[in-house]
Amino acid sequence: MKNLVPILAAVLLGAAACSSSGGGDSGGPVELVMWHGQEDSAAKSLEKLVGAFNRSHPGIRVKMDSGGATADTMLPKVTAGFAADTYPDIAYMYGSWGAALARSPKVPDLKKYVGGPKTGWNDFWPNARQTATVHGKVIGFPAVVDDLTVLYNKKLLAKAGLEPPSPDWTWEEFRSMARRLTDAGSKTYGTTWAVSGGEETTWSLWPLLWQHGGSILSADGRKAAFNSPQGVQALTLVQQMAVQDKSVYLDSTPAEKGQKLFESGRLGLFLSGPWVLSDVKAAGIDYGIAQLPGTNGDHQTVSGPDNWAVFDHGDRRVKAAVEFLTWLTQPEQQLVWMMGTGSLPTRQSVTRLPGYQDFVRRYPGIGVVTDNLANAKQIRPVTAKYPRVSGLVADAIAAVLLGRSDPKSALDDAARKSDALLAVPGQ
Known part of the structure; x- marks a missing residue:
């Protein structure tokens, strides 16, 4: 895109x-x-x-x-x-x-x-x-x-001795559940994250950014704001899950393999939305749906x-x-x-x-x-340049989750490139 x-x-x-x-x-x-x-x-x-x-x-x-x-x-x-x-x-x-x-x-x-x-x-x-x-x-x-929610596999949660997510669950609870659901022997993962470099990659990070009080761009839309301390904090959580916990299946496709993992019963928590429900239903998965985890009671999601x-x-x-x-x-x-x-x-x-x-x-x-x-x-600031900004952030997220960079360096680099793009006159 x-x-x-x-x-x-x-x-x-x-x-x-x-x-x-x-x-x-x-x-x-x-x-x-x-x-x-x-x-x-x-x-x-x-x-x-x-x-x-x-x-x-x-x-x-x-x-x-x-x-x-x-x-x-x-x-x-x-x-x-x-x-x-x-x-x-x-x-x-x-x-x-x-x-x-x-x-x-x-x-x-x-x-x-x-x-x-x-x-x-x-x-x-x-x-x-x-x-x-x-x-x-x-x-x-x-x-x-649409909006981003969490689909969960009821059978896998029960097998791991976990209760379904509560309405007021937090990202730390999400991380803990994903870690307990991961089983390398059976190639079962706690959750998944797209690293394909498209909107699928940034889509899931924005709610974490917002819940911490951050924003994608400055109020006037002329500068990147996603590399704020709030943005670094959001991406650091995902990095910890992917690199330290190894509970994240890194999907190099536009979320297609992650969905197939869920439909095959080898993914516990799937960040997704209503567009997958007909396929999940056809696959016969006994699933539940929970709103996104929250931060200090804030459950903002992306649409x-x-x-x-x-x-x-x-x-x-x-x-x-x-x-x-x-x-x-x-x-x-x-x-x-x-x-x-x-x-x-x-x-x-x-x-x-x-x-x-x-x-x-x-x-x-x-x-x-x-x-x-x-x-x-x-989800999107009203600028024709948003898809390109989103692509730069997606590349930064992928670099972090694949272990090639750290959250601050990657987001700062994406912000510098975004600022140069946003400085060009036009919407």
Whole structure:
């Protein structure tokens, strides 16, 4: 991700301000193309919903397409589409790309469309609205909300003589449990941490930083702040677990092997979220979910909402895209999506639907994850440079956990590089 941001910015800012009128502007049904980037159960659930919309809205026809990309690779796909004028009307885009997208003339401001009661904009969770709104410009609709929690293997905890985590557990308790759950002979690990150099690596550190009173950037966003004493303290705890306790499986993939370890019954504590629940459930693991450990009673967690971004192919298609996304994100449709994927509700009112309790029963522990949204903090500072800053921090974390550096030196080095990057004019 981090290497693609300069390319995206160049294409977005260099693109001609005019937009393609495309098909559907000459009368008849408005045809929309949506690149979803979803796989497996998520793709099937979305296909079901799009089919229902097309049958009930004859004036709009939504063509659902993977875009030839996964969610992870949607950025270069859309970037290429901007350059070739083959971009879609709607695409699933990570929230971290929002600041760059907001600067593009290809991305319309939807603010005038989302104020009415039909849209129910204020029903979305605050952090989801924040991710879809960049410097006052609404770039799309919330697609997914999540937060980081801890999945635990009940069988492994019982075997180690451990009680399930309590609501007020601490990071020292997490460390102790991970140490007792580790068994080199059976290749069972207490927990895991990604060292792949991407957002998966920094994702888990930010809550520790915040709980100690630290921040990612300075208040004005112009300087790195993650190398503060609070940041060093946070990373030192993870280093102690990985290097001293050897209770951490260091995952060189984007958290894929760590998830497989949990699904195979060889990982006790898994820092993850609702996006893995359908797979964990299919694997037959008897699991529980706990909120993140806390520091002095502070259980702040990290949240990374994503968007259905809208792109400009003329007013008629933009309005049709808004109508479709308004329908797609209504509570009833959201519940269908959630039942198929284990995703959290993007709207607060979903929890008041009668069918929500069926969802909670289908995914044991999911109520804890939803309730945890109250502790969730938007992960990304509003700057197009955040993904590159995050990448620098991820490299620092990996160097520490692999024994190549110490927390202070690694974070200071990442901060120097980040400051040079942030000093360049622009968002």
